[in-house]
Amino acid sequence: GEDVEQSLFLSVREGDSSVINCTYTDSSSTYLYWYKQEPGAGLQLLTYIFSNMDMKQDQRLTVLLNKKDKHLSLRIADTQTGDSAIYFCAEKSGGGADGLTFGKGTHLIIQP
Amino acid sequence: DAGVTQSPTHLIKTRGQQVTLRCSPKSGHDTVSWYQQALGQGPQFIFQYYEEEERQRGNFPDRFSGHQFPNYSSELNVNALLLGDSALYLCASSFPRADEQFFGPGTRLTVL
Numbered sequence: 001g002e003d004v005e006q007s008l009f010l011s012v013r014e015g016d017s018s019v020i021n022c023t024y025t026d027s028s029s030t031y032l033y034w035y036k037q038e039p040g041a042g043l044q045l046l047t048y049i050f051s052n053m054d055m056k057q058d059q060r061l062t063v064l065l066n067k068k069d070k071h072l073s074l075r076i077a078d079t080q081t082g083d084s085a086i087y088f089c090a091e092k093s094g095g096g097a098d099g100l101t102f103g104k105g106t107h108l109i110i111q112p
Numbered sequence: 113d114a115g116v117t118q119s120p121t122h123l124i125k126t127r128g129q130q131v132t133l134r135c136s137p138k139s140g141h142d143t144v145s146w147y148q149q150a151l152g153q154g155p156q157f158i159f160q161y162y163e164e165e166e167r168q169r170g171n172f173p174d175r176f177s178g179h180q181f182p183n184y185s186s187e188l189n190v191n192a193l194l195l196g197d198s199a200l201y202l203c204a205s206s207f208p209r210a211d212e213q214f215f216g217p218g219t220r221l222t223v224l
Contacts, residue, residue: 045214045215100145102156103154
């Protein structure tokens with residue numbers, strides 16, 4: 001079955017760039033997503049990338065996709081205290097399936 | 113423009129009871145998906161409803177059932193509750209086969 005793996009914690013200093021990594025196993029993935037979850041809240045869609053792209057940039061966010069290695073990353077430039085949250089990587093398989101498969105999430109900790 | 117709304121916010125039940133959770137999709141969306149997020153885990157796909165029918169189902173037992181109404185709102189029903197059903201239940205809405213799924217704030221279910 002599909003599997004999405006992320007490291008559990010990342011600690012960065014305020015103002016530095018954060019890079020959150022994710023690996024997935026489903027070679028039929030069509031879309032890959034990054035969601036943000038703050039304490040006690042639902043999921044906020046940050047950005048997503050189609051599987052035939054290798055990069056997408058949206059303001060402070062840059063997504064890189066290495067389809068050969070099934071590796072996805074999210075870079076947050078100029079990390080701020082408001083970026084402190086759990087970041088989930090998710091993938092959507094091909095074949096008309098819409099259900100997303102999520103990783104366990106990466107806790108981003110911002111040091112002053 | 114109202115986003116995805118869910119009710120209730122919190123719910124406490126005892127083992128063996130039944131529960132119904134409700135979701136109203138984002139304006140203009142006609143597809144609703146339900147996810148279960150256990151503590152410290154990523155969300156897991158339960159099922160998706162479109163045109164009042166279950167279109168896709170994840171790996172959940174028959175105790176989990178749902179319904180979609182003509183106004184596209186949806187209910188998730190869980191019978192014979194187990195302690196392990198304690199989780200945050202998230203609803204997401206989208207257009208059918210759309211790239212983006214938008215999540216509600218969730219319902220926190222505690223089973224004692």
